[in-house]
Each structure stands twice: as structure tokens, then as C-alpha cells.
Amino acid sequence: MSKLILTVDDSASMRMLLKTSLTAQGFRIESANDGEHGLERMHEVKPDLLITDINMPKMDGFELIEAVRALNEFRGTPILVLSTEFSDEKKSRARSAGATGWITKPFEATKLGAAIRRVCP
Amino acid sequence: MSDELDEIQAIFFEECAEGLVTAEQGLSAMQAGDVSAEVIAGVFRAVHSIKGGAGAFGHADLTAFAHKFENVLDEVRGGKIPPSPGVVKVMLSAFDILTDHVESAKGLAPRPADEAALAALEQVLANKGADDGAPAPAPAPAPVAVEAPAAPAAAEEADEFGFVPMAVSLDDFDAPAEAPAADAAWIVTFKPSRAALANAGEPLLIIRELETLGAEIVAVDTETVPPLRDLDPEDAYFTWTLRVPGEVAEGDINDCFDFVAPDSLVEVRRDEAPAPAAAPVAEAPAADTGADEFGFVPVSAPIEDFAAEMQRVVETIAAASPPIGSVETPSIAPKAGGDAAQQTIRVDLGKLDLLLNLVGELVIRNSILADRLSPADRQRVELPELARLTRQIQDNVMSLRAQPIKQAFSRVPRMLRDLSVETGKTINLETYGETTEVDKGVIEKIGDPLTHMIRNAADHGLESAEERIAAGKDPAGTIKLSAEQRGARIFVRVQDNGRGINRERVKAKAIEKGIISADAVLSNEEIDQLICAPGFSTAETISNISGRGVGMDVVRSNVEALGGRVEIHSVPGEGTTFTMILPLTLAILDGMIVRLAGQRFVLPLAHVLETVQPEPGQVKRTSPDSEVIDMRGEYVPVKRATEIFGLNDDRAVEDSLVVIVESEAHGKVGLVVDTIDDRREVVIKSLDQNLHPIRGLGGATILGDGSIALILDIEALVASTNRYTPKGMAA
Numbered sequence: 051m052s053k054l055i056l057t058v059d060d061s062a063s064m065r066m067l068l069k070t071s072l073t074a075q076g077f078r079i080e081s082a083n084d085g086e087h088g089l090e091r092m093h094e095v096k097p098d099l100l101i102t103d104i105n106m107p108k109m110d111g112f113e114l115i116e117a118v119r120a121l122n123e124f125r126g127t128p129i130l131v132l133s134t135e136f137s138d139e140k141k142s143r144a145r146s147a148g149a150t151g152w153i154t155k156p157f158e159a160t161k162l163g164a165a166i167r168r169v170c171p
Numbered sequence: 172m173s174d175e176l177d178e179i180q181a182i183f184f185e186e187c188a189e190g191l192v193t194a195e196q197g198l199s200a201m202q203a204g205d206v207s208a209e210v211i212a213g214v215f216r217a218v219h220s221i222k223g224g225a226g227a228f229g230h231a232d233l234t235a236f237a238h239k240f241e242n243v244l245d246e247v248r249g250g251k252i253p254p255s256p257g258v259v260k261v262m263l264s265a266f267d268i269l270t271d272h273v274e275s276a277k278g279l280a281p282r283p284a285d286e287a288a289l290a291a292l293e294q295v296l297a298n299k300g301a302d303d304g305a306p307a308p309a310p311a312p313a314p315v316a317v318e319a320p321a322a323p324a325a326a327e328e329a330d331e332f333g334f335v336p337m338a339v340s341l342d343d344f345d346a347p348a349e350a351p352a353a354d355a356a357w358i359v360t361f362k363p364s365r366a367a368l369a370n371a372g373e374p375l376l377i378i379r380e381l382e383t384l385g386a387e388i389v390a391v392d393t394e395t396v397p398p399l400r401d402l403d404p405e406d407a408y409f410t411w412t413l414r415v416p417g418e419v420a421e422g423d424i425n426d427c428f429d430f431v432a433p434d435s436l437v438e439v440r441r442d443e444a445p446a447p448a449a450a451p452v453a454e455a456p457a458a459d460t461g462a463d464e465f466g467f468v469p470v471s472a473p474i475e476d477f478a479a480e481m482q483r484v485v486e487t488i489a490a491a492s493p494p495i496g497s498v499e500t501p502s503i504a505p506k507a508g509g510d511a512a513q514q515t516i517r518v519d520l521g522k523l524d525l526l527l528n529l530v531g532e533l534v535i536r537n538s539i540l541a542d543r544l545s546p547a548d549r550q551r552v553e554l555p556e557l558a559r560l561t562r563q564i565q566d567n568v569m570s571l572r573a574q575p576i577k578q579a580f581s582r583v584p585r586m587l588r589d590l591s592v593e594t595g596k597t598i599n600l601e602t603y604g605e606t607t608e609v610d611k612g613v614i615e616k617i618g619d620p621l622t623h624m625i626r627n628a629a630d631h632g633l634e635s636a637e638e639r640i641a642a643g644k645d646p647a648g649t650i651k652l653s654a655e656q657r658g659a660r661i662f663v664r665v666q667d668n669g670r671g672i673n674r675e676r677v678k679a680k681a682i683e684k685g686i687i688s689a690d691a692v693l694s695n696e697e698i699d700q701l702i703c704a705p706g707f708s709t710a711e712t713i714s715n716i717s718g719r720g721v722g723m724d725v726v727r728s729n730v731e732a733l734g735g736r737v738e739i740h741s742v743p744g745e746g747t748t749f750t751m752i753l754p755l756t757l758a759i760l761d762g763m764i765v766r767l768a769g770q771r772f773v774l775p776l777a778h779v780l781e782t783v784q785p786e787p788g789q790v791k792r793t794s795p796d797s798e799v800i801d802m803r804g805e806y807v808p809v810k811r812a813t814e815i816f817g818l819n820d821d822r823a824v825e826d827s828l829v830v831i832v833e834s835e836a837h838g839k840v841g842l843v844v845d846t847i848d849d850r851r852e853v854v855i856k857s858l859d860q861n862l863h864p865i866r867g868l869g870g871a872t873i874l875g876d877g878s879i880a881l882i883l884d885i886e887a888l889v890a891s892t893n894r895y896t897p898k899g900m901a902a
Contacts, residue, residue: 060220063224063227067227105216107216125371142433145370145432145433150370157227169371
């Protein structure tokens with residue numbers, strides 16, 4: 051069974067881009083458009099991996115990661131941040147929130163695929 | 172695939188447009204003094220998203236510029252740079268360039284010259300916004316501009332940015348740069364942090380990935396493993412040493428540690444020992460040595476494996492339900508394209524128009540049906556119910572087409588900034604009522620007239636700073652842009668506080684152009700209206716801005732084509748106000764069917780206050796040309812619509828009804844009508860061009876019996892001086 055990934059990003063084009071490029075690599079993709087929606091979708095989708103943006107309205111990526119990690123069910127689910135930000139401060143914030151890794155946008159589809167397999171083989 | 176990407180890119184550009192609107196509103200709010208965290212965060216997020224998408228679609232220039240802009244916004248957001256007026260001004264200019272970059276990315280414009288804006292942003296970053304007020308274009312920047320021309324700035328951008336797509340991880344590795352023997356095997360030491368497993372980071376996955384590169388475990392240090400009773404299965408205790416073949420690129424090895432937890436120890440170095448002979452020998456012994464050292468290696472390695480395996484099993488069990496439950500998801504997912512997330516759909520405007528027309532027809536059929544039924548049948552519950560439903564459908568269809576007028580207003584700030592540069596005038600913009608909702612068709616069509624009115628105000632209306640100072644005014648001119656709904660009409664105003672219309676000059680020009688005859692006697696209002704006459708332009712020199720060969724006459728004809736009209740109000744020395752009065756909807760209105768000289772007309776109900784059957788003596792003649800009606804002590808002027816339209820009517824006022832209407836411009840007025848027939852919704856059909864010159868008519872409609880009735884435009888009717896006057900003054 052191919053891996054099921056939930057992507058959370060407030061930009062529709064980014065969601066579609068992720069879906070297109072990752073579906074082509076054999077992943078199954080579900081998406082949500084902000085942190086709040088992402089948290090909701092986690093329960094429905096129960097993904098193998100969560101990929102989230104940081105800057106989003108309503109609930110940002112940090113808050114989403116914290117909320118997901120607080121749920122016992124998802125303690126072991128890898129979470130990758132996909133953001134244009136790259137400051138060490140943000141990264142360590144993401145890490146302490148519970149992120150598994152950080153990927154800087156823009157992404158190259160195949161490398162993103164490789165990164166996903168790295169945490170979710 | 173490429174089509175698909177194009178499609179996604181098109182969506183990205185739509186997002187850009189939305190982002191730009193958000194950013195501009197935020198920046199304008201900041202300029203007006205609202206520097207709240209939400210406003211700043213909103214602007215930041217908008218620019219940030221544009222940058223993210225631009226990177227994904229390979230628009231390097233746009234990305235680089237947005238990036239620099241974002242840096243400044245980030246500092247402002249973080250409170251490191253105060254959002255002083257000077258800084259906001261720099262950001263507004265940057266916003267304009269960003270807009271140009273987006274256009275350029277779309278392929279609609281050449282790459283904008285962004286050097287100055289980049290340098291200004293750079294300077295804000297460097298000074299931490301210290302030199303407030305003086306955004307410093309003049310004195311300081313000279314060296315900056317020289318030092319930081321486009322190319323270096325861009326290059327630096329690319330570097331800082333690390334356009335290497337994946338390279339950045341949660342922590343940095345010190346890549347050992349020395350190169351002993353180029354082909355010597357790599358020795359990798361990896362000691363995951365104790366908390367490695369906490370964030371679902373699995374060290375074993377890293378080991379496995381290294382193994383795919385040909386790595387072999389040389390040693391495992393288990394010294395830190397505590398006694399079993401103290402062992403926390405969620406902590407990591409081992410240190411691995413691995414040997415990776417020398418030909419593997421160091422970057423590939425480092426990539427494996429991309430997501431390694433901070434505090435982990437990762438060392439990648441060339442093996443100093445001569446690799447070739449030693450390796451094969453060393454390997455087996457290495458394993459053996461390890462075994463010897465702990466004695467129980469054969470168990471210990473499996474334990475680690477086992478622990479990992481356990482966790483895997485637990486995860487698999489935890490995850491077991493979704494794969495089963497979501498068996499169908501893959502087929503749905505790719506199709507869905509719109510995630511549950513997207514709660515809007517895009518609909519072809521043509522389809523909405525069709526729907527609107529059909530609803531219009533439905534309304535007409537409804538009233539025809541009502542006409543054919545006996546009064547008793549008409550009261551049965553089905554018909555009112557049908558009417559109510561029709562009304563609801565109609566309201567809904569209308570609301571589908573309603574959009575905030577903000578869309579039409581959104582390009583004005585930019586335009587004014589450009590105009591400000593072109594004319595050398597400082598112009599403040601104030602906008603009101605941006606959320607007023609108007610039919611999309613109206614919004615689309617007022618763009619051009621609005622642009623022209625703004626240009627006109629900036630170019631002709633406002634004086635130069637010197638002139639303004641001489642006149643004792645604030646050197647900065649102000650243009651107020653407002654929209655409001657009144658009844659079934661939308662009033663869009665462009666008001667400047669400039670010099671006002673020079674009526675002498677306008678009149679002279681009109682005579683010179685043959686628009687009016689030399690001996691024409693015109694009221695001030697009529698002179699002002701000349702500005703909208705075809706072929707009129709008062710600018711002495713055709714300026715780059717408003718003298719583009721189209722004049723206010725185009726504004727007027729565009730607005731009239733929408734069933735609206737333009738009003739001009741000017742006070743010399745104080746300014747001019749252009750008002751576009753537009754129908755809220757292009758489709759349906761609540762009307763009162765009245766008879767004038769036997770003909771049926773529709774009075775928009777929104778204007779009607781009350782109706783009276785005048786008592787003898789209640790209507791008084793105050794002069795040969797004017798009458799008033801005594802409404803409980805208040806005298807309201809009375810107008811005879813029949814007279815205005817030149818219809819024959821000898822009926823005495825006492826035999827007629829007076830409908831008291833309220834006009835925006837002229838207050839209460841009593842209109843004399845023969846009778847009131849009915850009250851109903853009518854579908855507005857626009858009048859043919861040749862009926863346009865008749866003031867006081869707003870359109871036509873088809874009544875229930877299939878006959879046609881003209882719709883009265885109360886504002887124009889009340890404003891018109893007794894007899895109708897053709898609008899083209901030329902005649």
C-alpha cells in the first residue's frame with residue numbers, strides 16, 4: 051500500500067503542486083488548507099506522514115505540529131515542514147514543536163520524494 | 172503534465188493577485204497608522220506565499236525580489252524594524268515593484284527595474300529602519316545604489332537563499348573540508364540524540380539509507396545503554412560507526428542525515444587508514460571485534476532492531492485502519508483536485524448570466540400567471556409561495572454575482588502613486604465603502620470610467636503644490652473615493668479638493684469646439700456637464716495622463732450604458748466631485764405601477780415614501796410654474812411627470828394622486844400620477860440608444876399582460892427642469 055500523506059498549505063497552487071508531483075511518485079495525497087483544517091483532517095485521513103507549511107492563517111504550522119504531537123495516536127507519525135523560511139530559529143522551534151524534519155521551498159519533486167522516503171520508507 | 176502545471180500556475184497567479192490585494196490593503200492600513208500585529212502578519216504572509224509559489228514555478232526574479240521584501244517584513248513583524256512612515260513608504264514602493272514582477276512572471280510585462288527598490292529595502296534592513304521619515308532616497312543612498320546594483324544583489328540573493336532545493340535541514344553539519352585520500356573510505360560516526368525517537372525520527376532509517384549507499388556497520392557502542400529497568404524504550408542509546416565506500420559523494424552521505432535530531436553527533440571523515448587492502452580484512456574483524464568487546468553483540472544488535480521493529484509493528488497497527496478505510500481514496504483523491512479544503516468553485520460568468528436571465532423570465536411568467544388568475548385564486552397559498560420562492564432564487568442568483576467594489580478600487584492606490592510621480596503632486600487617497608457589494612457586471616464596467624475620473628482628478632482637479640500653498644491649502648491634495656448603496660442605486664464618488672472647474676474656460680472651450688453656440692446661456696451645472704460632452708478636453712497641453720484621446724464623454728457614455736448617470740458638482744477653489752450613480756443590479760427592481768396620462772409607468776418602490784389623494788386646497792400654486800403640497804404642515808414641491816415628458820394631461824390635481832418620493836439630491840418631491848395600478852417586481856430591460864436622451868427614464872419592463880412599461884428614474888426626473896432637455900448640449 052502506497053504511503054498516505056496529508057499536506058497542509060494555505061496556497062491552493064502549492065497543494066495542487068504537491069499533489070501532482072507526489073502522486074506521480076506513487077504517494078497518495080490528501081490535503082488541508084490551514085492548521086485548523088489540517089488537525090481535523092488528521093483524524094479522518096490518519097496519514098503515514100504529515101507535510102505542513104508554517105505561515106498559515108487560523109492555526110500556523112507550529113501550532114499544528116504541537117497539536118498533532120499531543121495526540122497519542124500520532125506520536126510516531128513523521129512530520130515534515132515545507133516552508134520558504136529557513137532560519138535556524140524557526141527550525142528549532144519546529145523541532146521543539148515535534149517536527150521530524152524541515153524542507154525548504156521551493157522543492158524539487160524527486161528530492162522531496164527522497165526526503166519523504168527518508169522518514170517514511 | 173505540462174498542461175497540469177500550467178493550470179496550477181494559473182491558480183498561483185490568481186493567488187498572487189489576491190495576495191497583492193491583501194498586501195496593498197495592509198500596507199495602506201499601515202500607512203494610515205494601523206500597525207497592529209495582524210495587519211503586519213497579513214502582509215507578511217501574502218508576500219511570503221508569493222515567494223513560495225514563485226520559487227516552485229521557477230520565477231527566480233520574482234522570488235528574489237519577494238524574498239528581500241519578505242526579509243524586511245519579517246523584521247518589522249518581529250519588532251526589529253519599527254513600521255515608521257519612512258519604512259512603510261519603502262515597502263509601498265517595493266509593493267509596486269512586486270506587482271510588476273508578478274506581471275513579468277506572467278509574461279505580460281518586461282522585467283521591472285527593481286534596483287532602486289532593492290537598494291531601499293537593503294538600506295532599511297541595514298539601518299533597522301533607523302532613518303525614519305527620510306526614507307533617504309536623496310542623500311544616503313547614493314553609495315548604496317552604486318554598491319548594490321542589480322546583479323550583485325541578485326547573486327547574493329541566490330546564495331543566501333540557498334536555491335539548492337533540499338539542502339537545509341534542522342541543523343547544520345560541519346562538513347570536513349580537508350581531503351586526505353580522495354578515494355579513501357568514509358568513516359561515519361553517528362550518535363543520535365537521546366530524544367531522536369521523540370519526533371518520529373527513526374535512527375534506524377538513517378542506518379538503512381546509509382546501507383543503500385554501501386555502508387557497513389563497523390562498530391556499535393552500547394556503553395550508554397542503561398540497565399533494563401532504567402531503559403526508556405523511547406530513548407536512543409547507541410553510537411554507530413559505519414564505513415561508506417570512498418566513491419560515494421559526501422553530499423549523499425550528509426543527505427541521509429537531513430532530518431537528524433539536533434544534539435545528535437554526526438561525523439563524516441575520510442578513513443586515514445589505507446582503504447583498499449584494509450577494508451575487506453577490517454570488515455569482518457570489525458564486526459567480530461565489536462562482538463568481542465561487548466560479548467553480547469549478537470543479541471544487542473537484534474535488540475535495537477527488535478525495538479525498532481516493535482515500534483514499527485505498533486505504528487502499523489495504529490495505522491491499520493486508515494489503509495483499509497481509505498481503499499477508495501486513491502481513486503477519489505486525484506480526481507478531487509479541489510480538496511475538501513477548497514470551498515469555492517469557479518463558474519463561467521456566461522452561465523450566471525444565463526441563470527439570471529432565466530430567473531428574470533420566471534419573474535415575468537409569475538406575474539403573467541397572477542394576472543390571468545381571478546383575484547380569489549391569486550390569494551391561494553400556492554401563488555404567493557411560488558412568488559416567494561422565485562424571489563429567493565432571484566436574490567441568490569443576484570448574490571452570486573455580487574462582489575465587493577473593492578475589486579474596482581484596488582488598482583487605484585497604485586495608479587495614484589504613479590500619477591503622483593508623473594505629476595509631481597503629492598496626493599493622498601481616502602477610500603470609503605469598499606465592501607459595498609455590486610453586481611459583477613457593474614464592477615467590470617466601471618473600471619475604465621473610474622480610472623479616467625481618478626486621472627482627471629489628479630491631473631486637472633488638483634493643483635500643483637505651489638498653487639495650493641499660494642491658495643492657503645495643504646500642499647498635498649486629497650482624492651476621496653467612496654462607494655455607498657442607497658436604495659437600488661450605488662453611488663461611486665471621486666472627490667478632489669482641488670481648484671474646481673474653471674467655468675469660464677470650459678465655456679470658452681466649448682464654444683471654440685463648436686459644442687455650444689457662442690450666445691448660449693447656461694447654468695453653472697450645465698457648464699460643468701460640458702466636460703462630459705463628446706470631443707471636449709480642456710487641458711492646454713495634452714498631458715500624458717488624462718489627455719489620451721478619450722475624455723469624460725467616454726465616462727458618461729459607459730456609465731449610461733449601464734443604466735446609470737454621472738453627476739458633477741464643483742465649487743471653485745474647493746474641488747470637484749464626480750458621482751457615478753449606478754444601478755445596484757442590472758436586473759430586477761421592486762416597482763409601483765402607476766398611470767400617467769393613461770400610460771403605465773414603473774416607479775421604483777425604493778424611492779416611494781407615501782401616496783396621498785389631495786384634498787381640495789392641499790395643493791397650492793406658489794408661482795405660475797410651481798406648486799407645493801401641504802403634507803401635515805410641511806410643504807413639498809409638486810412635479811407633474813406628464814409635463815416633464817410632454818404628455819397631454821388636463822386632469823385636475825384633485826382627481827389625481829400624489830406620490831411622495833424621496834430623491835437623494837432634491838429631497839422630497841410629490842409626483843402627480845393618475846392612478847396606482849399595482850405593486851410588483853419588474854425585470855429591467857435596458858432602453859434602446861435612441862431613448863437615452865430622455866431624462867427621467869431608467870429603462871423598460873414587460874408587465875404581466877405582456878405590455879411594455881417605462882421605468883422612471885426618480886433622481887433624473889426630479890432634477891430635470893420642467894421640460895425634458897436632450898443631454899447632448901450640442902443640439
